[in-house]
Amino acid sequence: MRLLLLTLICSLAGLSLAQFQFFEQMFNQGGQQQQQRQQQQEQNVASDSAWYQKTYEGARCTNYLCPGTLACVHFPHHCPCAFPAVEDKVELGEGSAICVSKGGWKEGEAARKIELARKGML
Incomplete structure (x- = not known):
């Protein structure tokens, strides 16, 4: 027991x-x-560009490496926008393009404003 x-x-x-x-x-x-x-959360991104330079230099691309997105494309004007949800890509001609903040509620409004500015109407 x-x-x-x-x-x-x-x-x-x-x-x-x-x-x-x-x-x-x-x-x-x-x-x-x-x-x-x-x-x-407490760690901040370094204030120098060493990380970006190291990543850029380590990227492998046989054509054109986009500096803003590190995408490999055939031509510079084919580079995508870094933030496509809030940016529109506008081709300026002669193989150049820029990314601008989307404007207003209409599709393509940013491109329309850039064209008006190029013509001196805005």
């Missing part, structure tokens, strides 16, 4: 210890993840 009681107490003690270790590990890991997120 004593042996059975002792075995039961040891089993319960081991079970409760395992449960506490599980919760400790679970909450400690959550704390580590939160600390990692906080550290990532």
